[in-house]
Amino acid sequence: MHIHIAMMGRVTEPVTKAFQALGYDKLYLLSGTKFQESIDKVTESLSNFKVEVIPEYISGFDFQEIVNTIYRIYERENEKGVTFSINITGGTNLMAAAACSCAFFIGATIYYVMDDDKPVKEQVLSIPTPKTPNMAALKEETREILRYILKKVESGGYATTAELMEEFNKTKQTLNHQINILREEGLVENGEIKRPDGKVDRRYKSIVLTQQGRLVASWI
Template identity: 25%
Template sequence: MIQLATLGLTPVVVEEGLKKSLPEKLYIIHTKKESNYDFEKEAKKLKKKIEEQYKIPTILEKVDAFDMDKIIHSLLNIIYKEKKANANLSKKDFAINITGGTKLMVSAATVAAYLAGTRVYYVMEASKHRGEELVKELPMPVIPEKDDKGNTSKITKIVLEKIKKLGKCTYSMLLEEVRKDTRVKKNQRIEYHLAKLQTNDLITVTRGWEKPSKNKMTGKSLVDNKKNTIQLTPSGEYYAEFSDLLGSIL
Protein backbone atom coordinates (compact mmCIF):
# COMPACT_ATOMS: atom_id res chain seq x y z
CA MET A 1 0.00 0.00 0.00
CA ILE A 2 1.15 3.54 -0.81
CA GLN A 3 0.04 6.46 1.33
CA LEU A 4 -0.10 10.18 0.52
CA ALA A 5 -0.43 12.62 3.42
CA THR A 6 -1.01 16.36 3.50
CA LEU A 7 1.20 18.19 6.00
CA GLY A 8 -0.06 21.05 8.17
CA LEU A 9 0.82 22.62 11.53
CA THR A 10 0.54 19.28 13.37
CA PRO A 11 3.02 16.85 11.74
CA VAL A 12 2.07 14.16 14.28
CA VAL A 13 -1.09 13.39 12.27
CA VAL A 14 1.05 12.24 9.34
CA GLU A 15 2.91 9.84 11.63
CA GLU A 16 -0.30 8.71 13.32
CA GLY A 17 -1.85 7.97 9.92
CA LEU A 18 0.78 5.30 9.29
CA LYS A 19 -0.65 3.18 12.10
CA LYS A 20 -3.86 2.35 10.23
CA SER A 21 -1.96 0.19 7.78
CA LEU A 22 1.80 0.53 7.48
CA PRO A 23 2.48 1.61 3.88
CA GLU A 24 5.33 0.43 1.68
CA LYS A 25 5.92 4.02 0.59
CA LEU A 26 4.83 7.45 1.83
CA TYR A 27 4.43 10.76 -0.01
CA ILE A 28 4.33 13.87 2.18
CA ILE A 29 2.46 16.70 0.47
CA HIS A 30 3.80 19.97 1.85
CA THR A 31 3.98 23.67 1.05
CA LYS A 32 6.73 26.28 1.10
CA LYS A 33 8.16 28.12 4.09
CA GLU A 34 5.73 30.68 5.51
CA SER A 35 6.42 33.59 7.86
CA ASN A 36 4.85 31.74 10.79
CA TYR A 37 5.96 28.17 9.97
CA ASP A 38 8.58 26.45 7.84
CA PHE A 39 6.56 23.64 6.26
CA GLU A 40 9.39 22.63 3.96
CA LYS A 41 11.85 22.21 6.84
CA GLU A 42 9.26 20.30 8.88
CA ALA A 43 8.60 17.96 5.94
CA LYS A 44 12.31 17.15 5.69
CA LYS A 45 12.52 16.45 9.44
CA LEU A 46 9.46 14.22 9.26
CA LYS A 47 10.83 12.34 6.25
CA LYS A 48 14.06 11.60 8.14
CA LYS A 49 12.19 10.44 11.25
CA ILE A 50 9.82 8.15 9.33
CA GLU A 51 12.58 6.59 7.26
CA GLU A 52 14.73 5.96 10.34
CA GLN A 53 12.01 4.88 12.75
CA TYR A 54 9.51 3.12 10.47
CA LYS A 55 11.85 2.16 7.61
CA ILE A 56 9.32 3.53 5.10
CA PRO A 57 10.71 5.16 1.92
CA THR A 58 9.36 8.72 2.01
CA ILE A 59 9.10 11.18 -0.86
CA LEU A 60 8.41 14.90 -0.49
CA GLU A 61 6.01 16.64 -2.88
CA LYS A 62 5.91 20.44 -2.70
CA VAL A 63 2.66 22.15 -3.72
CA ASP A 64 1.06 25.59 -3.67
CA ALA A 65 -1.21 25.66 -0.61
CA PHE A 66 -3.79 27.79 -2.39
CA ASP A 67 -3.91 26.32 -5.91
CA MET A 68 -6.50 23.57 -5.81
CA ASP A 69 -6.11 22.44 -9.43
CA LYS A 70 -2.34 22.00 -9.08
CA ILE A 71 -2.69 20.07 -5.82
CA ILE A 72 -5.24 17.70 -7.38
CA HIS A 73 -2.98 17.31 -10.41
CA SER A 74 0.05 16.55 -8.21
CA LEU A 75 -1.78 13.85 -6.28
CA LEU A 76 -3.26 12.23 -9.38
CA ASN A 77 0.14 12.32 -11.06
CA ILE A 78 1.76 10.50 -8.12
CA ILE A 79 -0.89 7.76 -8.23
CA TYR A 80 -0.73 7.53 -12.03
CA LYS A 81 3.07 7.13 -12.03
CA GLU A 82 3.01 4.52 -9.26
CA LYS A 83 0.37 2.47 -11.09
CA LYS A 84 2.30 2.77 -14.33
CA ALA A 85 5.44 1.48 -12.58
CA ASN A 86 3.53 -1.40 -10.98
CA ALA A 87 0.53 -2.69 -12.94
CA ASN A 88 -0.47 -4.90 -10.00
CA LEU A 89 -1.45 -1.89 -7.89
CA SER A 90 -5.20 -1.30 -7.65
CA LYS A 91 -7.00 1.88 -6.62
CA LYS A 92 -7.46 0.52 -3.11
CA ASP A 93 -3.69 0.07 -2.77
CA PHE A 94 -3.54 3.86 -2.28
CA ALA A 95 -4.68 5.88 0.73
CA ILE A 96 -4.71 9.65 1.19
CA ASN A 97 -4.43 11.04 4.73
CA ILE A 98 -6.35 14.34 4.42
CA THR A 99 -5.93 15.49 8.05
CA GLY A 100 -3.18 18.11 7.67
CA GLY A 101 -2.77 21.28 5.65
CA THR A 102 -5.02 24.18 4.68
CA LYS A 103 -8.74 23.67 4.12
CA LEU A 104 -8.08 24.00 0.41
CA MET A 105 -5.41 21.27 0.57
CA VAL A 106 -7.83 18.99 2.39
CA SER A 107 -10.53 19.70 -0.20
CA ALA A 108 -8.13 19.08 -3.08
CA ALA A 109 -6.92 15.82 -1.53
CA THR A 110 -10.52 14.65 -1.08
CA VAL A 111 -11.35 15.44 -4.71
CA ALA A 112 -8.22 13.60 -5.89
CA ALA A 113 -9.16 10.58 -3.76
CA TYR A 114 -12.67 10.56 -5.22
CA LEU A 115 -11.43 10.84 -8.80
CA ALA A 116 -8.76 8.17 -8.35
CA GLY A 117 -10.96 5.90 -6.21
CA THR A 118 -8.44 5.65 -3.37
CA ARG A 119 -8.98 5.12 0.34
CA VAL A 120 -9.23 8.23 2.55
CA TYR A 121 -7.88 8.45 6.11
CA TYR A 122 -8.60 11.08 8.75
CA VAL A 123 -6.81 11.28 12.12
CA MET A 124 -9.06 12.21 15.05
CA GLU A 125 -7.94 14.47 17.90
CA ALA A 126 -6.48 12.26 20.64
CA SER A 127 -7.74 14.47 23.50
CA LYS A 128 -11.35 14.22 22.29
CA HIS A 129 -11.37 10.55 21.35
CA ARG A 130 -9.63 8.73 24.17
CA GLY A 131 -9.79 4.96 23.94
CA GLU A 132 -10.93 5.04 20.32
CA GLU A 133 -9.08 4.17 17.15
CA LEU A 134 -7.77 7.56 16.04
CA VAL A 135 -7.34 6.83 12.34
CA LYS A 136 -10.68 6.59 10.56
CA GLU A 137 -11.18 5.41 7.00
CA LEU A 138 -13.84 7.66 5.50
CA PRO A 139 -16.54 6.22 3.21
CA MET A 140 -16.15 7.50 -0.35
CA PRO A 141 -18.63 7.26 -3.25
CA VAL A 142 -17.44 5.27 -6.26
CA ILE A 143 -17.43 6.69 -9.79
CA PRO A 144 -19.21 4.34 -12.22
CA GLU A 145 -16.78 3.23 -14.90
CA LYS A 146 -19.14 1.89 -17.56
CA ASP A 147 -21.61 3.53 -19.92
CA ASP A 148 -25.27 2.56 -20.33
CA LYS A 149 -24.30 -0.22 -22.75
CA GLY A 150 -21.82 -1.73 -20.30
CA ASN A 151 -18.80 -0.74 -22.40
CA THR A 152 -16.08 1.80 -21.81
CA SER A 153 -16.31 4.37 -24.60
CA LYS A 154 -13.02 4.36 -26.51
CA ILE A 155 -14.11 7.03 -29.01
CA THR A 156 -15.25 9.46 -26.31
CA LYS A 157 -11.88 9.06 -24.62
CA ILE A 158 -10.11 9.79 -27.93
CA VAL A 159 -12.26 12.88 -28.51
CA LEU A 160 -11.34 14.13 -25.03
CA GLU A 161 -7.63 13.56 -25.73
CA LYS A 162 -7.86 15.52 -29.00
CA ILE A 163 -9.57 18.49 -27.35
CA LYS A 164 -6.74 18.61 -24.80
CA LYS A 165 -4.17 18.49 -27.59
CA LEU A 166 -5.83 21.34 -29.50
CA GLY A 167 -6.57 23.48 -26.43
CA LYS A 168 -9.46 25.38 -27.96
CA CYS A 169 -11.03 24.19 -31.19
CA THR A 170 -14.03 24.33 -33.49
CA TYR A 171 -16.10 21.30 -34.44
CA SER A 172 -14.41 20.99 -37.84
CA MET A 173 -10.91 21.26 -36.33
CA LEU A 174 -11.72 18.55 -33.80
CA LEU A 175 -13.35 16.26 -36.36
CA GLU A 176 -10.30 16.49 -38.62
CA GLU A 177 -7.99 15.66 -35.69
CA VAL A 178 -10.12 12.68 -34.59
CA ARG A 179 -10.32 11.23 -38.09
CA LYS A 180 -6.53 11.33 -38.40
CA ASP A 181 -6.29 8.88 -35.49
CA THR A 182 -5.69 5.30 -36.63
CA ARG A 183 -7.77 3.97 -33.72
CA VAL A 184 -11.04 5.27 -35.19
CA LYS A 185 -12.93 4.13 -38.25
CA LYS A 186 -13.12 6.14 -41.45
CA ASN A 187 -15.71 8.97 -41.44
CA GLN A 188 -16.17 8.68 -37.65
CA ARG A 189 -18.85 11.03 -36.31
CA ILE A 190 -18.39 12.77 -32.95
CA GLU A 191 -21.69 14.54 -32.14
CA TYR A 192 -22.80 11.82 -29.71
CA HIS A 193 -19.45 11.84 -27.90
CA LEU A 194 -19.41 15.64 -27.61
CA ALA A 195 -22.91 15.54 -26.13
CA LYS A 196 -21.77 12.98 -23.51
CA LEU A 197 -18.74 15.08 -22.62
CA GLN A 198 -20.85 18.21 -22.27
CA THR A 199 -23.50 16.41 -20.19
CA ASN A 200 -20.79 15.24 -17.79
CA ASP A 201 -19.36 18.78 -17.55
CA LEU A 202 -16.03 17.75 -19.07
CA ILE A 203 -16.19 20.27 -21.92
CA THR A 204 -17.83 23.61 -22.67
CA VAL A 205 -19.26 24.56 -26.05
CA THR A 206 -19.73 28.32 -26.46
CA ARG A 207 -20.97 30.40 -29.37
CA GLY A 208 -18.30 32.18 -31.43
CA TRP A 209 -14.77 31.41 -32.61
CA GLU A 210 -12.03 33.99 -32.12
CA LYS A 211 -10.13 34.41 -35.38
CA PRO A 212 -6.36 35.06 -35.46
CA SER A 213 -6.99 38.30 -37.41
CA LYS A 214 -7.92 41.55 -35.64
CA ASN A 215 -10.25 44.45 -36.40
CA LYS A 216 -8.11 47.24 -37.87
CA MET A 217 -10.19 49.91 -36.16
CA THR A 218 -10.51 48.48 -32.65
CA GLY A 219 -7.52 46.12 -32.52
CA LYS A 220 -9.77 43.41 -31.09
CA SER A 221 -9.89 39.86 -32.44
CA LEU A 222 -12.60 39.13 -34.99
CA VAL A 223 -15.21 36.57 -33.96
CA ASP A 224 -16.95 34.11 -36.27
CA ASN A 225 -20.37 33.62 -34.67
CA LYS A 226 -21.27 30.81 -37.06
CA LYS A 227 -18.82 28.55 -35.23
CA ASN A 228 -18.59 27.31 -31.64
CA THR A 229 -15.56 27.12 -29.35
CA ILE A 230 -14.96 23.75 -27.69
CA GLN A 231 -12.63 23.44 -24.69
CA LEU A 232 -12.08 21.33 -21.58
CA THR A 233 -13.39 22.19 -18.13
CA PRO A 234 -11.04 21.69 -15.14
CA SER A 235 -12.59 18.23 -14.59
CA GLY A 236 -12.15 17.50 -18.27
CA GLU A 237 -8.46 18.33 -17.97
CA TYR A 238 -8.05 15.63 -15.30
CA TYR A 239 -9.94 13.02 -17.31
CA ALA A 240 -8.03 13.83 -20.50
CA GLU A 241 -4.64 13.53 -18.81
CA PHE A 242 -5.33 10.65 -16.44
CA SER A 243 -7.97 8.68 -18.34
CA ASP A 244 -6.27 5.33 -17.65
CA LEU A 245 -6.21 6.11 -13.92
CA LEU A 246 -9.67 7.61 -13.52
CA GLY A 247 -11.58 5.27 -15.80
CA SER A 248 -14.62 6.57 -17.64
CA ILE A 249 -17.88 8.03 -16.41
CA LEU A 250 -19.09 8.07 -19.97
Protein backbone atom coordinates in the same frame (compact mmCIF):
# COMPACT_ATOMS: atom_id res chain seq x y z
CA MET B 1 2.18 -1.96 -1.84
CA HIS B 2 0.28 0.71 0.07
CA ILE B 3 1.00 4.28 -1.00
CA HIS B 4 -0.13 7.02 1.34
CA ILE B 5 -0.51 10.61 0.12
CA ALA B 6 -0.64 13.10 2.99
CA MET B 7 -1.52 16.78 3.10
CA MET B 8 0.73 18.41 5.70
CA GLY B 9 1.48 21.82 7.14
CA ARG B 10 3.53 22.41 10.26
CA VAL B 11 1.93 19.67 12.38
CA THR B 12 3.34 16.16 11.82
CA GLU B 13 1.29 14.00 14.21
CA PRO B 14 -1.53 13.16 11.75
CA VAL B 15 1.02 11.67 9.35
CA THR B 16 2.83 9.55 11.93
CA LYS B 17 -0.43 8.45 13.57
CA ALA B 18 -1.69 7.31 10.18
CA PHE B 19 1.42 5.16 9.82
CA GLN B 20 0.84 3.58 13.22
CA ALA B 21 -2.73 2.73 12.24
CA LEU B 22 -2.30 1.83 8.56
CA GLY B 23 1.32 0.75 8.14
CA TYR B 24 1.82 2.18 4.64
CA ASP B 25 4.90 1.36 2.53
CA LYS B 26 5.58 4.66 0.78
CA LEU B 27 4.62 8.19 1.74
CA TYR B 28 4.16 11.21 -0.50
CA LEU B 29 4.09 14.42 1.54
CA LEU B 30 2.32 17.37 -0.09
CA SER B 31 3.52 20.44 1.72
CA GLY B 32 5.06 23.88 1.31
CA THR B 33 8.77 24.66 1.32
CA LYS B 34 8.38 26.67 4.53
CA PHE B 35 7.54 23.43 6.35
CA GLN B 36 10.83 21.73 5.50
CA GLU B 37 11.59 21.20 9.19
CA SER B 38 8.35 19.24 9.59
CA ILE B 39 9.08 17.23 6.44
CA ASP B 40 12.53 16.34 7.78
CA LYS B 41 11.00 15.31 11.11
CA VAL B 42 8.57 12.90 9.45
CA THR B 43 11.28 11.52 7.16
CA GLU B 44 13.56 10.80 10.10
CA SER B 45 10.77 9.26 12.16
CA LEU B 46 9.69 6.86 9.41
CA SER B 47 13.20 5.96 8.27
CA ASN B 48 13.37 3.54 11.21
CA PHE B 49 10.57 1.57 9.55
CA LYS B 50 12.13 1.70 6.07
CA VAL B 51 9.29 3.84 4.72
CA GLU B 52 10.29 5.86 1.67
CA VAL B 53 9.22 9.47 2.13
CA ILE B 54 8.92 11.65 -0.98
CA PRO B 55 8.14 15.35 -0.51
CA GLU B 56 6.07 17.14 -3.15
CA TYR B 57 6.27 20.90 -2.75
CA ILE B 58 3.05 22.68 -3.61
CA SER B 59 1.12 25.84 -2.83
CA GLY B 60 -1.65 25.10 -0.37
CA PHE B 61 -3.83 27.65 -2.14
CA ASP B 62 -3.51 26.41 -5.73
CA PHE B 63 -6.27 23.85 -6.30
CA GLN B 64 -5.13 22.80 -9.77
CA GLU B 65 -1.52 22.34 -8.71
CA ILE B 66 -2.60 20.07 -5.86
CA VAL B 67 -4.83 18.03 -8.18
CA ASN B 68 -2.12 17.75 -10.83
CA THR B 69 0.43 16.62 -8.24
CA ILE B 70 -1.81 13.86 -6.92
CA TYR B 71 -2.64 12.65 -10.43
CA ARG B 72 1.05 12.64 -11.31
CA ILE B 73 1.76 10.45 -8.28
CA TYR B 74 -1.06 8.12 -9.28
CA GLU B 75 0.17 7.80 -12.87
CA ARG B 76 3.71 7.14 -11.65
CA GLU B 77 2.78 4.49 -9.10
CA ASN B 78 -0.38 2.85 -10.39
CA GLU B 79 0.12 -0.83 -11.16
CA LYS B 80 -1.37 -4.15 -10.16
CA GLY B 81 -1.36 -4.70 -6.41
CA VAL B 82 -0.92 -1.03 -5.47
CA THR B 83 -3.48 0.63 -3.19
CA PHE B 84 -3.72 4.34 -2.47
CA SER B 85 -4.89 6.28 0.55
CA ILE B 86 -5.06 10.03 1.13
CA ASN B 87 -4.71 11.80 4.47
CA ILE B 88 -6.65 15.08 4.38
CA THR B 89 -5.97 16.14 7.97
CA GLY B 90 -3.10 18.59 7.49
CA GLY B 91 -2.49 21.60 5.30
CA THR B 92 -5.15 24.03 4.11
CA ASN B 93 -8.86 23.46 3.60
CA LEU B 94 -8.28 23.80 -0.14
CA MET B 95 -5.71 20.98 -0.01
CA ALA B 96 -8.30 18.75 1.68
CA ALA B 97 -10.92 19.65 -0.93
CA ALA B 98 -8.57 18.93 -3.84
CA ALA B 99 -7.44 15.66 -2.26
CA CYS B 100 -11.05 14.50 -1.80
CA SER B 101 -11.81 15.22 -5.45
CA CYS B 102 -8.77 13.23 -6.55
CA ALA B 103 -9.57 10.31 -4.25
CA PHE B 104 -12.86 9.86 -6.08
CA PHE B 105 -11.11 9.38 -9.42
CA ILE B 106 -8.09 7.31 -8.40
CA GLY B 107 -10.02 5.02 -6.07
CA ALA B 108 -8.12 6.08 -2.94
CA THR B 109 -9.40 5.68 0.60
CA ILE B 110 -9.66 9.00 2.46
CA TYR B 111 -8.50 9.25 6.06
CA TYR B 112 -8.90 11.96 8.67
CA VAL B 113 -6.90 11.81 11.90
CA MET B 114 -8.57 12.98 15.10
CA ASP B 115 -6.72 14.64 17.96
CA ASP B 116 -8.01 13.04 21.15
CA ASP B 117 -7.12 10.50 23.86
CA LYS B 118 -8.48 7.42 22.11
CA PRO B 119 -6.14 4.64 20.93
CA VAL B 120 -4.37 5.67 17.72
CA LYS B 121 -6.28 3.23 15.51
CA GLU B 122 -9.55 4.76 16.69
CA GLN B 123 -8.30 8.26 15.89
CA VAL B 124 -7.68 7.44 12.22
CA LEU B 125 -11.09 7.62 10.57
CA SER B 126 -11.89 6.25 7.13
CA ILE B 127 -14.14 8.65 5.20
CA PRO B 128 -16.70 6.97 2.90
CA THR B 129 -16.35 7.86 -0.78
CA PRO B 130 -18.75 7.23 -3.68
CA LYS B 131 -18.29 4.24 -5.96
CA THR B 132 -15.39 5.03 -8.22
CA PRO B 133 -16.20 4.65 -11.93
CA ASN B 134 -13.97 2.40 -13.99
CA MET B 135 -12.44 5.10 -16.17
CA ALA B 136 -10.71 2.48 -18.32
CA ALA B 137 -14.15 1.25 -19.41
CA LEU B 138 -15.00 4.69 -20.79
CA LYS B 139 -13.60 4.81 -24.30
CA GLU B 140 -13.31 8.20 -25.95
CA GLU B 141 -16.58 7.85 -27.88
CA THR B 142 -18.38 6.96 -24.64
CA ARG B 143 -16.82 9.98 -22.93
CA GLU B 144 -18.03 12.17 -25.79
CA ILE B 145 -21.58 11.00 -25.15
CA LEU B 146 -21.20 11.83 -21.46
CA ARG B 147 -19.87 15.31 -22.27
CA TYR B 148 -22.72 15.88 -24.73
CA ILE B 149 -25.34 14.99 -22.12
CA LEU B 150 -23.69 17.43 -19.69
CA LYS B 151 -23.78 20.17 -22.34
CA LYS B 152 -27.50 19.57 -22.88
CA VAL B 153 -28.23 19.65 -19.16
CA GLU B 154 -26.24 22.85 -18.62
CA SER B 155 -28.20 24.53 -21.41
CA GLY B 156 -31.45 23.61 -19.69
CA GLY B 157 -32.33 20.72 -21.99
CA TYR B 158 -32.08 16.95 -21.93
CA ALA B 159 -30.84 14.13 -24.15
CA THR B 160 -32.84 11.27 -25.62
CA THR B 161 -31.72 8.03 -27.23
CA ALA B 162 -33.00 9.17 -30.62
CA GLU B 163 -31.10 12.45 -30.37
CA LEU B 164 -27.87 10.71 -29.36
CA MET B 165 -28.23 8.19 -32.21
CA GLU B 166 -28.44 11.08 -34.68
CA GLU B 167 -25.72 13.19 -33.06
CA PHE B 168 -23.16 10.36 -32.94
CA ASN B 169 -24.36 8.41 -36.00
CA LYS B 170 -24.94 5.24 -33.97
CA THR B 171 -27.40 2.41 -34.34
CA LYS B 172 -29.80 1.94 -31.45
CA GLN B 173 -28.04 -1.28 -30.44
CA THR B 174 -24.58 0.35 -30.38
CA LEU B 175 -25.79 3.41 -28.51
CA ASN B 176 -27.68 1.34 -25.94
CA HIS B 177 -24.48 -0.62 -25.29
CA GLN B 178 -22.58 2.58 -24.53
CA ILE B 179 -25.39 4.00 -22.41
CA ASN B 180 -25.49 0.74 -20.45
CA ILE B 181 -21.77 1.11 -19.71
CA LEU B 182 -22.42 4.60 -18.33
CA ARG B 183 -25.40 3.31 -16.37
CA GLU B 184 -23.42 0.43 -14.86
CA GLU B 185 -20.77 2.90 -13.72
CA GLY B 186 -23.45 4.96 -11.98
CA LEU B 187 -23.02 7.94 -14.30
CA VAL B 188 -26.43 8.15 -16.02
CA GLU B 189 -30.00 7.13 -15.34
CA ASN B 190 -33.39 7.40 -17.02
CA GLY B 191 -35.31 10.62 -16.55
CA GLU B 192 -38.83 11.77 -17.29
CA ILE B 193 -39.93 13.95 -20.19
CA LYS B 194 -42.86 16.27 -19.59
CA ARG B 195 -45.38 17.41 -22.15
CA PRO B 196 -46.28 21.11 -22.53
CA ASP B 197 -49.22 20.55 -20.16
CA GLY B 198 -46.81 19.46 -17.43
CA LYS B 199 -47.78 15.79 -17.49
CA VAL B 200 -45.19 13.05 -17.93
CA ASP B 201 -44.88 11.72 -21.47
CA ARG B 202 -44.57 8.00 -20.80
CA ARG B 203 -43.71 7.22 -24.41
CA TYR B 204 -40.18 8.57 -24.03
CA LYS B 205 -37.36 8.63 -21.51
CA SER B 206 -34.54 11.11 -21.27
CA ILE B 207 -31.00 10.18 -20.29
CA VAL B 208 -29.80 12.27 -17.36
CA LEU B 209 -26.58 12.50 -15.40
CA THR B 210 -26.36 11.34 -11.83
CA GLN B 211 -24.47 13.62 -9.43
CA GLN B 212 -21.48 11.35 -9.91
CA GLY B 213 -21.91 11.51 -13.68
CA ARG B 214 -21.99 15.30 -13.65
CA LEU B 215 -18.72 15.37 -11.72
CA VAL B 216 -17.01 12.89 -14.05
CA ALA B 217 -18.30 14.64 -17.19
CA SER B 218 -16.87 17.93 -15.93
CA TRP B 219 -13.42 16.41 -15.51
CA ILE B 220 -12.89 14.14 -18.51
